[in-house]
Amino acid sequence: MEKFAVIGSGSWATAIVKILCNNVNKVNWYVRNLESAQYIKKYRHNPRYLQSVEFNLDKINVITDLQSAINSSEILVIATPSAFLNDLFKDIPRELFEDKVIFSAVKGIIPEYNSIPARFIHKTFGTPYDEIGIISGPCHAEEVALERLSYLTIACQDEDIADEVAELFACRYIKTTTSDDLFGTELSAVLKNVYSIASGICAGLGYGDNFQSVLISNAIQEIENFIDEVSPIHRDVKSSAYLGDLLVTAYSRFSRNRTFGFMIGKGYSVKTAQMEMDMIAEGYYAVKSVIEINKKFQVDMPIVEAVYNIVYEKISPVIEMRILTEKLS
Numbered sequence: 001m002e003k004f005a006v007i008g009s010g011s012w013a014t015a016i017v018k019i020l021c022n023n024v025n026k027v028n029w030y031v032r033n034l035e036s037a038q039y040i041k042k043y044r045h046n047p048r049y050l051q052s053v054e055f056n057l058d059k060i061n062v063i064t065d066l067q068s069a070i071n072s073s074e075i076l077v078i079a080t081p082s083a084f085l086n087d088l089f090k091d092i093p094r095e096l097f098e099d100k101v102i103f104s105a106v107k108g109i110i111p112e113y114n115s116i117p118a119r120f121i122h123k124t125f126g127t128p129y130d131e132i133g134i135i136s137g138p139c140h141a142e143e144v145a146l147e148r149l150s151y152l153t154i155a156c157q158d159e160d161i162a163d164e165v166a167e168l169f170a171c172r173y174i175k176t177t178t179s180d181d182l183f184g185t186e187l188s189a190v191l192k193n194v195y196s197i198a199s200g201i202c203a204g205l206g207y208g209d210n211f212q213s214v215l216i217s218n219a220i221q222e223i224e225n226f227i228d229e230v231s232p233i234h235r236d237v238k239s240s241a242y243l244g245d246l247l248v249t250a251y252s253r254f255s256r257n258r259t260f261g262f263m264i265g266k267g268y269s270v271k272t273a274q275m276e277m278d279m280i281a282e283g284y285y286a287v288k289s290v291i292e293i294n295k296k297f298q299v300d301m302p303i304v305e306a307v308y309n310i311v312y313e314k315i316s317p318v319i320e321m322r323i324l325t326e327k328l329s
Contacts, residue, residue, distance in 0.1 A: 194283045
């Protein structure tokens, strides 16, 4: 039985396969698109994402049948955009996931259920929470492709599983840390995409570095207040899994969510920006779900509300951000 199956073919999935090949003898890689799978097998490159990465096919088993990929693996790493998860797994028998450890590298929210991936995995597959993990940053797949030094946080309530997976992801250009804060780490990874959209909108509108520093310092406070309310355990949000992940997503030129926000700030409609990017900005789906979830917890989140008003209520970014500037400190 092969140990790992990576499910997805985008940038993160490509980066994860590349990383695992350093320490794992064989990786099952589920690629949904048949043409992409054939291209990878023939040319050793992903035709659409991180095309500079050359794969060692002696270590990779490219599979186009999802059930086969799941059945022949012990640890599943899901790296598919959250908006597609429900459709991807809807016809997969629940019993196929028995005794599987499942890690999410999704960093989004499942819009049909307003659910973080850990909860979706638990409810849909019946996987116990201590056999569910998350792979988070601060890390961009593009820099992994370039083998620039990057850091990953491996979170799981079972510390032994977290340690084992962290060891398998560590290599010359990847350093790993572990955490038992499954829900806080995952919620923070969801929220940072929303704040990255806000950062992009402000940049598009012409706000400078001075305001961006205030925006992001307020954003980490919103993250802390929200995740402490949803999952009240001790955590330090100044660590890289929370603040670091927020910073790299809010400031990097590789950030899809920041790019999406920047286009909105420059006057693009939401639909036009999505078409122009041809990539998923997870924060677009996340902000609507966070607003719904927060109806229960009632945490003050003016930045999240501003992004929601701009992308869903179609309020002018100029007006909404001017209002937001009066709420930040």
